Amino acid sequence: MTIPFSAPQPGFWASTAMIAAIVLTSTTGEVLTAAAMKSIGDLDEIRAHSGLGGAIRAVLTCPLFFAGVAFLALAFFSLLMAVNHLPVSLVAPASASLTLVTNAIAAKLFLKENVDRRRWTAAVLVCIGVYFLAH
Amino acid sequence: MAHHKLSVRQYMILGLVSVCTPLGDSCLSRGMAHLPPITLSHLVSLIAAVFTPWIVLGIALLIGYFASYLTALSWADLTFVMPAAGLGNVILALLSRFWLHEAISMERWAGIVLVTVGVGFVTQGPSLTERPPAEAPAEEEQPELEEQMR
Numbered sequence: 387m388t389i390p391f392s393a394p395q396p397g398f399w400a401s402t403a404m405i406a407a408i409v410l411t412s413t414t415g416e417v418l419t420a421a422a423m424k425s426i427g428d429l430d431e432i433r434a435h436s437g438l439g440g441a442i443r444a445v446l447t448c449p450l451f452f453a454g455v456a457f458l459a460l461a462f463f464s465l466l467m468a469v470n471h472l473p474v475s476l477v478a479p480a481s482a483s484l485t486l487v488t489n490a491i492a493a494k495l496f497l498k499e500n501v502d503r504r505r506w507t508a509a510v511l512v513c514i515g516v517y518f519l520a521h
Numbered sequence: 522m523a524h525h526k527l528s529v530r531q532y533m534i535l536g537l538v539s540v541c542t543p544l545g546d547s548c549l550s551r552g553m554a555h556l557p558p559i560t561l562s563h564l565v566s567l568i569a570a571v572f573t574p575w576i577v578l579g580i581a582l583l584i585g586y587f588a589s590y591l592t593a594l595s596w597a598d599l600t601f602v603m604p605a606a607g608l609g610n611v612i613l614a615l616l617s618r619f620w621l622h623e624a625i626s627m628e629r630w631a632g633i634v635l636v637t638v639g640v641g642f643v644t645q646g647p648s649l650t651e652r653p654p655a656e657a658p659a660e661e662e663q664p665e666l667e668e669q670m671r
Contacts (some may be wrong), residue, residue: 489599
């Protein structure tokens with residue numbers, strides 16, 4: 387007789403911590419990448435003046451960009467780890483939709499973006515919509 | 522100077538952000554589905570998978586997504602680009618319905634409507650936060666500062 391292997395399901399707090407890790411690293415990565423691109427300036431204008439090589443050079447010589455990419459890579463590995471322990475039908479919609487809201491908060495706090503009522507409404511609508519789509 | 526309204530070219534870049542992700546993911550999914558299961562003991566087959574046509578196309582599309590996403594972030598706010606890019610989830614659902622012939626539940630149709638309304642909402646507003654002149658990039662002030670230092 388064979389006994390099917392079933393990994394123990396993580397508890398509520400462990401599951402929350404795994405999803406929080408994805409949301410936190412993803413938001414940090416997005417904010418750092420956005421800050422890097424703002425510090426570089428309009429890529430279309432750079433490309434018009436210095437060509438595609440100049441635009442690529444401008445991005446690749448910005449340390450903030452690499453910090454953002456490093457956090458996005460961390461977010462990807464956190465997602466892989468979470469999917470290894472939790473059902474993907476929980477992890478994917480929860481992390482995708484929560485990241486939209488945390489990005490709006492972080493953009494207001496750290497990037498000083500004008501997140502008005504229109505943007506909050508859009509973020510919340512897309513957040514609920516993504517949850518429905520990915521669930 | 523803040524850009525309140527986007528040009529046709531900028532809308533096209535936002536469209537690329539939305540289209541490249543679902544198309545790239547679908548190509549990767551289709552490419553991987555044609556391969557035998559890959560285990561940790563046969564990692565060489567994973568490297569070989571990278572050179573199959575669907576995977577190559579998928580990777581090229583995802584590189585295209587990242588390049589257009591970075592370009593969009595250079596002239597628009599993160600809180601503008603992120604919801605606008607959410608349209609990619611709608612395209613992915615429609616691709617799975619009409620290309621991969623998967624069924625879409627009522628819940629997913631509701632999601633499609635909500636994301637579409639949200640994207641329509643945010644794209645009607647300004648794309649970039651207007652900064653007062655004092656917060657302008659420091660590059661313009663640098664020559665004056667250098668002269669003062671001398």
